[in-house]
Each structure stands twice: as C-alpha cells, then as structure tokens.
Amino acid sequence: MSSNKVIHAIYNDDDVLMDAVHKTRAAHHHIEEVFTPFPVHGLDKAMGLAPTRxxxxxxxxxxxxxxxxxxxxxxxxxxxxxxxxxxxxxxxxxxxxxxxxxxxxxxxxxxxxxxxxxxxxxxSRLWPFKKAENPDVRTTDDHFLMEVSVNNNEDELVKFFKSTGAVEVKVVEVENDKH
Missing domain, CATH: 1.10.790 (Major Prion Protein)
Structure with a gap:
C-alpha cells in the first residue's frame, strides 16, 4: 500500500464549486473526486466524466x-x-x-x-457494512469537497484553490487502497 498527497479544497456553494471545477480543468490539474451533499447538475460533464452505460x-x-x-x-x-x-x-x-x-x-x-x-x-462497490470513503463529514450536510492530486506543487495548488473561492484548503496524505 503506497501513500500520496492530495489537496482537499472545501466549498460552501455549489455554483462556486462548479466554477472552481472549470478553472481546475482549464489549469490541467487532475481532479480525483468531488464529494457533494446533493447531486449537482452538470458536475459530471464539468469534470469530464464519460457518460454512464x-x-x-x-x-x-x-x-x-x-x-x-x-x-x-x-x-x-x-x-x-x-x-x-x-x-x-x-x-x-x-x-x-x-x-x-x-x-x-x-x-x-x-x-x-x-x-x-x-x-x-x-x-459502485457498495457492499453491506462497507466503511465510508467520505473524507470530510461536512460533505454530507452543506459543504462540497474537491480532491485533487498533488505532484510536488503543494504551495501553488493551495494558492490556486484559495483563489477559486475555497473556504478551506488542506493537504492530506491518503492511502492508495481504493481498488
């Protein structure tokens, strides 16, 4: 099991989140995942996800x-x-x-x-008694979290996400055991 760093940019408005996703993709940063308390219309297209089958x-x-x-x-x-x-x-x-x-x-x-x-x-790999993969409990209530991979550019990314309207930006070590 290896570990690497990711940025957790937390937003408190879905419109600000959508704008941040567009800016992040335009800056060619890889978005690992976005956690939201409710479905955000158009988020899948903004993230560049393939249509579901x-x-x-x-x-x-x-x-x-x-x-x-x-x-x-x-x-x-x-x-x-x-x-x-x-x-x-x-x-x-x-x-x-x-x-x-x-x-x-x-x-x-x-x-x-x-x-x-x-x-x-x-x-979705949702089995009975599966441990939750939600990185921040606030994303089940009223906050939105964008997880972006870090490639030796932490300070640049922290500054970038603060400029996109994030209310909180954290650098976190995560374990690669999802798959």
Missing part, C-alpha cells in the same frame, strides 16, 4: 422482465391451466394479450428496477 443495462433488464412475464403468462394461463375468465377464451396467447398487458408492464418495471439497484451497488 447504466441506461443500456436498464433496457436489457426491462427486456428480460418482459420475456419472463410473457413466458410465465403463456405457461400459466394458456398451457398449464386454461380457464374461461370473463368470457375470454384461452386458446392462444395473442387472444388474451390485452388482458396480460398490465402484468407484462409490471414485470418489466420490477425486473428493471431491482436489477438496476443490484448493478448500481456492484458497479
């Missing part, structure tokens, strides 16, 4: 749910135990499909939602 997973999971619902309804209502309910014959799936649409919709949403939660937790 979770929407593709949601579509695939919805298709899986629709397939499970169709297979389940066809087996239960047509093949296994056909019944004449409300005058609707059960000779073929397509004849009863309008009655099956609510169940198919609900199963699609159910599978997409539940499998997305599991995928998100796995992708």
């Amino acid at each position: 979770l929407a593709i997973c949601a579509f695939i999971y919805g298709c899986i749910g629709l397939s499970v619902a169709t297979t389940m309804l066809n087996y239960i209502m047509i093949q296994d135990w056909p019944q004449d309910i409300g005058g609707k014959p059960s000779f073929a799936f397509y004849q009863n499909m309008p009655a099956f649409v609510p169940v198919m919709f609900e199963m699609t949403v159910f599978h997409a939602a539940h499998l997305m939660v599991i995928t998100f937790y796995m992708r």
Whole structure:
C-alpha cells in the first residue's frame, strides 16, 4: 500500500464549486473526486466524466422482465391451466394479450428496477457494512469537497484553490487502497 498527497479544497456553494471545477480543468490539474451533499447538475460533464452505460443495462433488464412475464403468462394461463375468465377464451396467447398487458408492464418495471439497484451497488462497490470513503463529514450536510492530486506543487495548488473561492484548503496524505 503506497501513500500520496492530495489537496482537499472545501466549498460552501455549489455554483462556486462548479466554477472552481472549470478553472481546475482549464489549469490541467487532475481532479480525483468531488464529494457533494446533493447531486449537482452538470458536475459530471464539468469534470469530464464519460457518460454512464447504466441506461443500456436498464433496457436489457426491462427486456428480460418482459420475456419472463410473457413466458410465465403463456405457461400459466394458456398451457398449464386454461380457464374461461370473463368470457375470454384461452386458446392462444395473442387472444388474451390485452388482458396480460398490465402484468407484462409490471414485470418489466420490477425486473428493471431491482436489477438496476443490484448493478448500481456492484458497479459502485457498495457492499453491506462497507466503511465510508467520505473524507470530510461536512460533505454530507452543506459543504462540497474537491480532491485533487498533488505532484510536488503543494504551495501553488493551495494558492490556486484559495483563489477559486475555497473556504478551506488542506493537504492530506491518503492511502492508495481504493481498488
């Protein structure tokens, strides 16, 4: 396990933070992470993060749910135990499909939602009983923290972040054991 230094620039306004992120990227400093108490619109684009592919997973999971619902309804209502309910014959799936649409919709949403939660937790490495990685408890309340890597330029970076409107700038030793 190696250790290195990072700068923790703490802000108390999201607009000041966004401006600081733009200035930091323009100055070609590497932003390790930004911690916020609530989602900040446009922060991912300002940081230069790649778009997420979770929407593709949601579509695939919805298709899986629709397939499970169709297979389940066809087996239960047509093949296994056909019944004449409300005058609707059960000779073929397509004849009863309008009655099956609510169940198919609900199963699609159910599978997409539940499998997305599991995928998100796995992708984010959020396991049960995982130790929090939040460097400053104030970022869960009303402060914003930008973590920037230091490359033998501490004094320059401290001055730079104070000029961007940071209310507090700290140089911190961190251990590289995140992955």
